[in-house]
Amino acid sequence: MYWTVIIVAIIVGFWLLDLIIEMLDSKSMVTELPEKLKGIYDDEKYEKSQAYGSEKTRFGLIQATLSMIIMLLMIFLGGFNWVDQIAIQVTDNDILRGLIFGAILMVGSSLVSLPFSYYNTFVIEEKYGFNKSTLKIFIMDIIKGAILGAIIFALLFSIIIWFFSTDKIPMAWLWAWGAITAIQLLMMYLVPVVLLPIFNKFEELEDCELKDAILAYAKKENFKLGGIFKMDGSKRSSKANAFFTGFGKFKRIVLFDTLIEKHTVNELVLVLAHEMGHFKLKHILKHLIIMILSTGLMFFCFDLLIGNEGLFAAFRMEHISVYASLIFIMVLFEPITFVIGIFTNMMSRKFEYEADAYAAKTCDGGDDLITALKNLTADNLGNLTPHPLKVFLEYSHPTLLQRWESLENAGLLNNTDTA
Ligand SMILES: [Zn+2]
Known part of the structure; x- marks a missing residue:
């Protein structure tokens, strides 16, 4: 009985927390921007950014509410057990059963999120002028994503089920951890070279002023680069971005064409x-x-709770298995993931200040960084005054104003009113 209470508390609790954060965040949108931020939006664009923000928030809450209701129905109406019975009828093999069980759940949840994804791209993003995707690209993305997702899921899930099902290996959780970590590390190499090109076109940046400037900077800082690439981000959205992939001497810079423009x-x-x-x-x-x-x-938690009868009873299951344990323990693990997330975000925000300072020091001042961040925020209709609680819990980056003031306080801006 208490397992049911814990699980429902986790599911409803996180939904409620989300609701509270979003409500506080909507209230913290101010009509009058702080002095420093005034130049970023004109009145019309500022109104547009607020409308965009609240539409996204409403949309997110509707989706979260539906997910929560479906999850509760699945539990109380015995949906997980029904899926499990299908898997049991098909095969005796535990790994195959696990794959069928997981696959049905994944397809089901994708079907629920598909209309949301469509509405987000072709209604909301379209309305604010961000969407550049077509129905063809959208459908192809779903197909490619599903195939890749299925391969990766099948690989990881069967390895984990295998380790925890066999009684030949002591400390199975340590071995499973090692194996999954090895795959995660391998993926970091494979993602930029094999996976990303399936979705986007990458081409080496042609010789130009920008390339010379980047290479000169990298050389000055003794930074080994495996190439500078341009990605056709404009295929899907007008939003801009840049990132690094790879390790060691394979480090690649990827710039969205929309960012370069x-x-x-x-x-x-x-x-x-x-x-x-x-x-x-x-x-x-x-x-x-x-x-x-x-x-x-x-x-480690998985090892402690695997096959726990109370947990299976809470999910209305008739049959105890390793594969279903894995899915259920993920739900239980959510509060831990949440706490880890808060610490990771705190660390990440600290790193952002440090990287800003690094850039400003090695480039004779961070003024152009602030200008770039201002343009990016304005182009993406970003929220300039998020609620501090939302920043604390969810933001991996400090706000624009915080980054600006941090550089200013460190004396790393040449012009203090860069507006
Ligand atoms: Zn950063």
């Missing part, structure tokens, strides 16, 4: 200097360590 060479160099700062200051490595440790913690 909208920024000066100097601004782009500062954005990249910030990203290189994350490498130089070992931020990527620290994030990786946290990820590996939390995976370990999850497998």
Whole structure:
């Protein structure tokens, strides 16, 4: 009985927390912007950004509410058991049963989220002028994503089920942790080279002023690069971005074509200097360590709770199995994931300040970084004054104003009213 209470409390509790945060956040939108931020939006655009923000919030809450209701119905009407009975009828093999069980649940949840994804892209993003995707690209993305998702899920899930089902290996959770970590690390190499090109076109940046400037900066900072690439982000959205992929000497810079279009060479160099700062200051490595440790913690909890009869009774299950344990323990693990997330976000925000300072120091001032961030925020209709609680719990980056003031206080801006 108390398992049911715990699980319902987790599901409803997180939904409620989400609701409270979003309500506080909507209330914290101000009609009058802080003095520093005034130049970023004109009145009309500021109104548009607020309308965009509240539409996204409403949409997110509707989706979260529906998910919660479906989850509760699945539990109380014995939906998980019904799916499990199908898997049991098909085969005797535990790994295959697990794959069928997981696959049905995944297809079901994708079918629920599909209309939301469609509405988000073709109604909301379209209305605010961000959407560049077509129905064809949208459908192809779903097909490609489903195939890739199925392969990765089948691989990981069968390895985990195998380790926990066999009684030949002592400390199975340690072995499973090791195996999954090895796959995660391998994926970090494969994602940029194999997976991302399935969705987007990457081409080496042609010789130009921008390329020269990036290479000159990288050389000055002794930063080994495996290439500078341009990605056709404009295929789906007008929103801009840049990122690094890979490790060691395979490190690649990827710039969205939309980012290159909208920024000066100097601004782009500062954005990249910030990203290189994350490498130089070992931020990527620290994030990786946290990820590996939390995976370990999850497998440890999994080991403690696997096949727990109370837990299976709470999910109205007739048959106890390793594969269903894995799914149920993920629900139980949610509060732990949440706490880990808060710490990771805190750490990440600290890293952002450090990378900003690194970029500003190595580029003679961070003015162009602030200009770039202002343009990015304005183009993406970003919320300039989020509620502090939302920032604390969910933001991996400090707000624009915080980053600006941090550089200013460190004396790293040449012009204090960069507006
Ligand atoms: Zn960063």
